[in-house]
Amino acid sequence: MASTAVDDYTVAWICALPLEATAARTMLDKIHPRPPRIADPNAYDFGELNGHCVVIGYLPNGIYGTVSAASVVSRMRLTFPRLQFGLMVGIGGGVPSKSHDIRLGDVVVSKPGKKHGGVTQYDFGQAVQGGQFEQTGVLNQPPLALLTHMSRLESKHISGAEDAISELVSSALERDISIKEQFSAPGQHTDFLFHPAYQHDDKKQDCESCDKEELVSRQPRDTKAPFIHYGLIASGNQVMKDSETRDRLAQHYGILCFEMEAAGLANELPTIVIRGICDYCDSHKHKKWQGYAALTAAAYARLLLLTIPACLTNASVLKTEGVRHWLVSLPRNPRFVGRQDEIMKLEELLAVQDGPRRVAITGLGGVGKTQVALEVAHRIRTQDKECSVFWIPCTSHAMVEQAFLNIAQTLGLLDVKLADAKEQVKLYLSSERAEKWLLVFDNADDTEMWLSANDTTPALEDFLPRNDQGLILFTTRNQKLAMKLAPFNIVRIPDLDQETAFQILRKTLANENLLKDNITAATLLEHLAFLPLAITQASAYIIENNISLSDYLALLQEQEQDAVELLSEDFRDPGRYKDIQNPIQHLNRSASDFLSFMACIDPRNIPQSLLPFQTTKKQRLDALGILNAYSFTNSQGTEINMHRLVHIATRNWLRNNKIFGHWVQRVADRMQDVFPDSHHTNRGLWREYLPHALALVHDNEFIEQQAQHHGKPGINLLESGTME
Template sequence: MASLTPEDYTVAWVCALPLEAAAARVMLDKIHSPPQEISDQNAYDFGELYGHNIVIAYLPSGLYGKVSAAGVVSRMRSTFRELRFALMVGIGGGVPGTGKNDIRLGDVVVSKPGPRHSGVIQYDYGKAIQGGIEAKKLTAQDGEDGVLNIVQQVLENNSHMRAEFGAPKGHTDLLFHPSYRHTEGDSCDTCDKEWLVNRQPRGGKAPHIHYGLIASGDQVTKDSQTRDRLAEQHGILCFEMEAVGLMDELPTLVIRGICDYCDSHKQKQWQGYAALTAAAWAKALLSVVPAYHGSSSIKKAQRHWVVPLARNPRFVGRNNEIAQLEHLITTQDGPRRVAITGLGGVGKTQIALEVAYRTRDRDKDCSLFWIPCTSQTMIDQAFLNIAQALGERRTLASDFDNADDSEMWLTVGNNAGLTLEDFLPQSSLGRILFTTRNRKLAIKLAPFDLMPIPDEDKETAFQVLREMLGHDLVAEETSAAFLEQLAYLPLAITQASAYIAENGLNLSTYLELFQEHEHDAVELLSEDFRDPGRYKDMQNPVITTWLLSFKQIQHQNPLAADYLSFKAIIDPRNIPMSILSPGATRKQQLEALGLLNAYSFTAGQHTAINMHRLVHLATRNWLRQNGLFDHWVGEVADRMGDVFPNYDSSNWRLWREYLPHGLSLVQDAAFACHEDSHTKLIERIAGCLKSDGRYLEAEAFYARLVIIYGRGAAQDHHLRLDNMAQLAFVYLFQGRWRECDELYLQVFDGQTRLLGASHPLTIATLRIRAASCVCQLREVEAEKLALEAVELSERGLGPEDEITLLCQTDLARIYSIRGRQEHSLETCFSTIERMKTAQGQEQVETLSVMSNSASTFLDMGPILNQRK
């Protein structure tokens, strides 16, 4: 026998409990191997009965009720598209009565429409049952005997089932008065038998078959008084939990073997037998229902083309990606789902569209359906259009475009407990292609079959530009710089080209506009333009395309949105993870960074996180538009103040890693209102620049600090003098002697007035002035200043003080430079870091830098002397 496909199965047999499934399996004439194409999460058995190909489905263990049943059947409908009807077969609670409805344990109740109720099956199928099955005497004695024969034959052929599925003794069928409740204990042995209802014995062993209304709900009915009240009010014969969840999915017949009386008394010994009698009646039913072998075997599918976008006549590049996609979707054993991922604007939709049109041109029998997933409304409308094109409510989709919203796809959004993913079609012949910016969602929808589109493809970018503007304009030398500024992003290139063509510009003029100011660049990237390859009701600018992604990230993971905002304030390249604000677990951090990577907004999660340059620009604009930019400048400033290292040589690796980000922060105009409270951060940045030999940049920051410490609430004359000294120091390194001397003289005078002539900082300034004179080959003046430093230190600090000895060492070096070896001192102390003075750590740090600087310049003296 040829292997069967999901399209060959036409009858669904649904079971809620394991014992119901066991009873169902033994009814099959043949057992089938599962089709290889099955991939949904349901558990199935497959087989044949009287020519019917039957799929038996199980409810998830421990999950019963209408919602669970609806989810199972919905997934079945997607996988087995030729299902004609469902049988819900199992056990239920019976309503005891008299006469025609004298229901006993082991009897079978079959759902049947009444005057006001559908009997939990559709009317048309219910009428077929009434007219067909009852006409064939299944409700008469012959039918009941037939059920008994099936039960007996099953038990003879499967002796291991007798203990659980055999008929219990008749005296265990106990019906108690409705007002009497079960007493303590697992069985009714201890219940008072005086409360038993007196019923006439029923002749024969065959179970009776009853037709009528079956009530379905999420709770087991265990109250006999409630049972009788509802039964009398609605004409109910049986209570169960799952059937109503199937009614809207498939024409369904409910078959229940009676195992209790919906009261508080325990009748568990009847469950196996009741499941078997229900399954036996289902088998008897299928013996008289004609088998259907599926429409796929008797008619050829009509080709359908439901794609709302026209082919892009200017599509170029991406040949490798298209070749790989075509291979994946045309290979016979290839994946049924493939996802194209990448940054918004990178060209995912255009690639999918081109693949769709190439598939149409190559395969004349292939149908293709395109579902825009930008909103639930657009999805609903697309499915409606497809249903109208097919003339029925079943369809196979090949492309889901812009499937970005995880919540839309994976979150339960209806009473049946179903997600949008549950409605994806299943077919061995069909393929689904997703386009999404969200790689995390792509991995869930198409595990291990992802096609990432790189953010940067220079060859494709150049082809797009040439296609849009023509060879003459693109031949300019500025084309490379133009594409680099637009990060080689196809949508940004298309948008810029439309603006250039509309305004009669050339690449150079556009590039000047783009580079002149950040605000101008944002405005250019926000210009709307017409693009026939994109949806008419959506705005096309590249900045706008990312707005939805920003909102989705905010909703899915607020920490990720915070990280995105934080990174927008600093340099977008090589962001160390340690610079980000703490307050989250390692797992939360990695998930947040992973989401940003999933949207291609960033790349990397450790020491070299990179943010896409245009996304960086767009995020800054988004923060400004929402009044959040100044807030995040403050947040980043606080964090940088905590983590930015001092400019000690032992920290050089770390501060070189942090320096670009500190510069991006403090050079932003918005930082001006925060600078008074973050002077230490500015000082450390300036010190790092000076240590790195970037004197012109350091000069700007020291001059800025001098201004800050001289005004308002930040006024501090001591710190102002310190930074004037540092400013003089960078003048010295730049060879700006006059400015250096003038500033050091101001510092010395100010320190003398503020601290006194013998204060260590005042003496340190004298030492650097002396060293400056040596560098300028003014040795005589240097000797005078060094002598003055020694005298002041001896008088104020004492001849044995460490600073005094350093001053003596300076003087000895100057004597040596001048060739006066007889005056040289023999003692030289190595560093001033050993000092532990009473001035405090900040002054020790300043003294250390200035004194080491003095020694450095003195050491340079002999070299400079050789240039005379």
């Protein structure tokens, strides 16, 4: 192929370790140069095998597990829109048993069964009565086109498929002598399988000195070729190094192999998992087998692609009508807790046959709207085998257009251009052939994007499909917009209660020693306003810096700027978008002015009479309505309460835009105009205004201005009036 583009690549070959990627490259027919238009942070190699254009994706060095794999594949799906399936190829831990004589260097391939799709996430589920662990959810299985060719390859075992793998391994080692030492097969005398109760002594470098009387007795094999085993592969976020736990789980579920990444891929991209066995999931050392095991797994992947004609990776074959689609850019949150009332209400609204076709989730930014929508999407996927799910992040026009294009390509709509994708997807999803679907618009906050059309950009609302079998779910901070997009069908996500907030803190910290001081934990959660995103952010900072809850709380309480810096700390979270805009930018002038004004005084019990009156009554009501709609404020009667973290964030925004001093001066001038004298008839107003006057005059910015403008009547009168 003279030149390749991102649209040419149809097969994703995922590697968690550098040695796995090295083995993968040896199996390619050709190496391709890097195509243009790749801007995501993933690292890739490119090549061709039997006419298939293959992109090899790397996981971040040292960061393994299901979430890491899901993040990498999510970005791959956006960069390579015509990917049809994935191969997760590398090393894993084998589970030898009487029915499966698994040995080091053998290959285990994921194969669907009656209750699974070939991969199970053994550490994701719920505790049930009696101390048992019950798995929840089912992971996706590979497409039929892959499974039929895998069956064909399996049928060849009796005619020497294992020998074919040995030949591929030998050829690879002969072609590249630089890998021969690390990837050649170790001697069979180093393949030690010990009884489960016998533990390795960590002081020893290898197992040469382990008690050989503890070895399991096994018959020698007639061939040195690796065996291929088909069945269930267990995936989790921790390395399995306990032989007794290995055998207990394997016996219960029928597991042949343990590994750490596959569960993160299964629901992101249809995937077959291929693992070369490099250890037995016990405490013993077998690192010298890793290179050879990676090479045998890569050899099987090559054999599989050699059996699949390149034409089968065409979207028109694998993406046919009647096939359920899953195009969700964020992985499921394994730490999700709470919100059961809201989820139940959403499920009821979405399940009613003649019910609303549009539903909106609203609430303050960071309160967990995206996570609730994500959990609902995954539950629908598990419970309804006929419903496709599509996810569109609405953080920018460019992100929306790219998401629509990805949906068009996933649906098999041929030759759709970026500019036409929204209209084509709308037409398809509005037709009967689309069958059942759920379309999620996440972070639908920008009123102009949705409702205001211009010469170059039509309103996004014009592209919403209508279909009795289709459902649309919005998440938005903007309750006014929610009422226009999904009138009266709104589920509001409130602030968390202390018990649920504590559960989130417990799950994100994953360290019981840090949670022994319940009083400190409760105080910290109160300072974080029980906001899930703030709790997650705080946990990330605590873990990364190895500090205690009390240390973090002290930093948070010390002064406002410390709180701003702590709550602004970035952290790696695959459940967040990196380009979310500050919603303050979307407010109208009056709402922005009110928010800026309230950021300079006490955020609690703000009298409406204290606010500046530069607007008409309708403009005033509209502005306060917008602030309430974004959950920035909560109006009760004639008083307004501002969310504490919104108060901090707004002050920080004003400072960053170098207008905080301007607003302090404006508030001081307003306070001077309305603050009553000391006559006893004004006591009611005194009680209302005094906390806000004190908050202003004790602010560092006000003190600095007072020093610069000493003698200015407004400021001096304000200070003397509040101090009488």
